[in-house]
Each structure stands twice: as C-alpha cells, then as structure tokens.
Amino acid sequence: MKESSLMESFPFFAKHGHMVLGCFAVALLINLLLRSCRGGEQFVRPFRTEQNHNPIKELNPDEDFSEYGEATDGVEDDSPSLPENLEHVKFEYSRPTENEMRERSRKFYEITNARRTLRFFSPDPVPRDVIVNIIKAAGTSPSGAHTEPWTFVVVSNPDLKSDIRRIVEHEEELNYAKRMGKRWTTDLRPLGTNWHKEYLTQAPYLIFVFKQDYGILPNGKRKMHYYKEMSVAIACGILITAIQYAGLVTLTSTPLNCGPALRTLLKRPMGSLRHQAYEALN
Numbered sequence: 001m002k003e004s005s006l007m008e009s010f011p012f013f014a015k016h017g018h019m020v021l022g023c024f025a026v027a028l029l030i031n032l033l034l035r036s037c038r039g040g041e042q043f044v045r046p047f048r049t050e051q052n053h054n055p056i057k058e059l060n061p062d063e064d065f066s067e068y069g070e071a072t073d074g075v076e077d078d079s080p081s082l083p084e085n086l087e088h089v090k091f092e093y094s095r096p097t098e099n100e101m102r103e104r105s106r107k108f109y110e111i112t113n114a115r116r117t118l119r120f121f122s123p124d125p126v127p128r129d130v131i132v133n134i135i136k137a138a139g140t141s142p143s144g145a146h147t148e149p150w151t152f153v154v155v156s157n158p159d160l161k162s163d164i165r166r167i168v169e170h171e172e173e174l175n176y177a178k179r180m181g182k183r184w185t186t187d188l189r190p191l192g193t194n195w196h197k198e199y200l201t202q203a204p205y206l207i208f209v210f211k212q213d214y215g216i217l218p219n220g221k222r223k224m225h226y227y228k229e230m231s232v233a234i235a236c237g238i239l240i241t242a243i244q245y246a247g248l249v250t251l252t253s254t255p256l257n258c259g260p261a262l263r264t265l266l267k268r269p270m271g272s273l274r275h276q277a278y279e280a281l282n
C-alpha cells in the first residue's frame with residue numbers, strides 16, 4: 001500500500017488571506033488506506049440500487065467487526081460481486097437549451113475557480129448535516145465495476161484532532177528535514193509550506209478518505225475492487241467541489257509517512273506490510 005502523492009492544485013497566496021476570515025472551514029486530509037472497518041465516525045454509501053436505504057451508516061467505534069473477518073479466499077468464483085439480477089436505476093433526463101448549458105457551465109466554473117487551498121481556518125462550527133450531504137455527494141462518484149472502494153472518516157473530536165496533529169507534525173518535520181530532499185523542498189518554497197500544522201486543530205472537521213483495496217462479500221470471500229485509486233481520486237474531486245459549493249473551504253493533503261500511525265489511531269484495519277511492521281514495533 002502506498003501513500004498517494006499530495007494534491008496541490010492552487011497555491012495559497014497571502015493576498016487571499018482575508019477571504020477566509022469569518023468563513024466556515026473544513027480541512028480535508030486524503031489518505032489512501034485499506035478497506036473500511038471501524039473507527040471515528042464513518043460514512044459508507046450503499047449501492048444506489050438499494051431503495052429506501054439510509055445512505056449514511058454510522059458505526060459505533062466500540063462495535064466488534066471481527067465477524068466480517070479477513071478475506072482468505074481468492075476471487076475464483078463464478079458468481080459476480082453484485083447481485084446477478086441487479087436492479088438498474090431509471091435515468092430521467094431533459095436536455096437544457098444551449099443557452100442554459102452555457103449559463104450553468106459558466107456559473108459552475110465561477111464557483112470552482114474561487115476555490116483556494118488554504119492552511120488556516122475558522123474554528124466556527126459547521127452543521128453536521130452539511131458534512132453528511134457533502135459526503136453523500138462524494139459517494140455518488142463513479143467507480144470501477146460500481147465497487148465504491150472508499151470510506152470517509154470524519155473527525156471533529158478536539159482530542160483526536162490534537163493526536164492527529166502531533167503525528168502529522170512529527171512526521172512532516174522529518175519529511176522536510178530528511179525525506180523530501182532538496183528538489184522537493186525547493187519547489188515548495190514559493191508556497192510557504194512547512195511542518196507546522198495548526199490548521200489540523202483549528203478546522204472543525206478533518207475528513208479522511210480511505211481507499212479500500214478490496215471488499216468482503218457476505219460469504220467472506222474477497223470482493224475485487226477495480227481502478228481503486230482512480231475511483232477514490234474522482235470521489236475526492238467531487239468531495240472537494242461539494243465542499244466549495246456549500247461555501248466552505250479546504251486543504252487537500254496527504255501527509256507523507258503518516259499512514260500507519262493514523263490508521264492505528266483511527267482504528268483502521270491493518271494495511272500494508274509497513275503498517276504491520278509499525279504495529280509490531282509499537
């Protein structure tokens with residue numbers, strides 16, 4: 001399992017600083033990890049074909065999920081992962097006029113063009129249902145074989161945020177000092193980034209996005225996930241855009257080398273060999 005590269009599409013310019021004062025804030029951390037299991041507050045989007053199903057599943061962190069087990073079997077099975085008689089959702093469409101399209105695309109561009117990657121946030125609270133809607137929007141993303149290989153974990157607890165900040169700042173200090181190297185740190189200099197991550201305790205919400213390398217079928221077998229990184233990345237794009245559309249602000253970040261410690265803190269399932277080694281050492 002490898003950590004994704006950090007996504008940085010818009011630099012933060014000091015002159016935009018005043019724009020966020022008084023705004024609601026959301027810090028977004030993207031971390032690509034193993035399949036979902038437990039920890040924090042967790043939202044999982046079910047198949048859209050499941051009618052009358054509450055799309056948000058809130059898991060009790062103390063619940064025992066061991067019954068789901070580890071997938072021990074391969075996928076040499078002739079039954080598909082989705083139901084054979086999968087019910088398809090009816091598509092309703094009415095084509096807008098060209099002028100309507102022009103206007104809608106222009107307005108949408110204006111909204112996306114106003115997004116900035118920020119490293120300071122207002123601690124003002126944001127209604128929880130807004131975050132739920134945003135995650136539901138991200139969960140409408142297309143995915144390989146409709147496997148929806150993602151888990152969103154939302155952290156708002158101040159103690160947990162402090163623990164996360166401690167882990168990230170510790171690793172990032174090493175990253176900047178040793179791991180990233182001269183070229184990388186030189187390229188980042190104009191952006192003014194460093195290992196101090198006050199925003200991790202300032203922002204009202206941290207959203208972790210976990211990649212599920214595979215799922216577990218009801219019969220305990222492994223459910224194959226296809227194009228998982230691409231699928232998760234598309235979902236992240238929708239997530240960020242939904243946050244922007246709601247009038248909130250974000251930082252998209254993948255703190256290098258923090259995966260194992262964050263997985264452990266957030267009680268995520270064992271991931272890479274590196275994570276297992278980390279667990280063994282701690």
Ligand SMILES: N[C@@H](Cc1ccc(O)c(I)c1)C(=O)O
Binds near residue numbers: 007
């Ligand atoms: N993870 C570090 C370094 C960093 C920062 C921005 C960026 O676009 C890239 I690529 C890397 C940090 O978050 O400071």
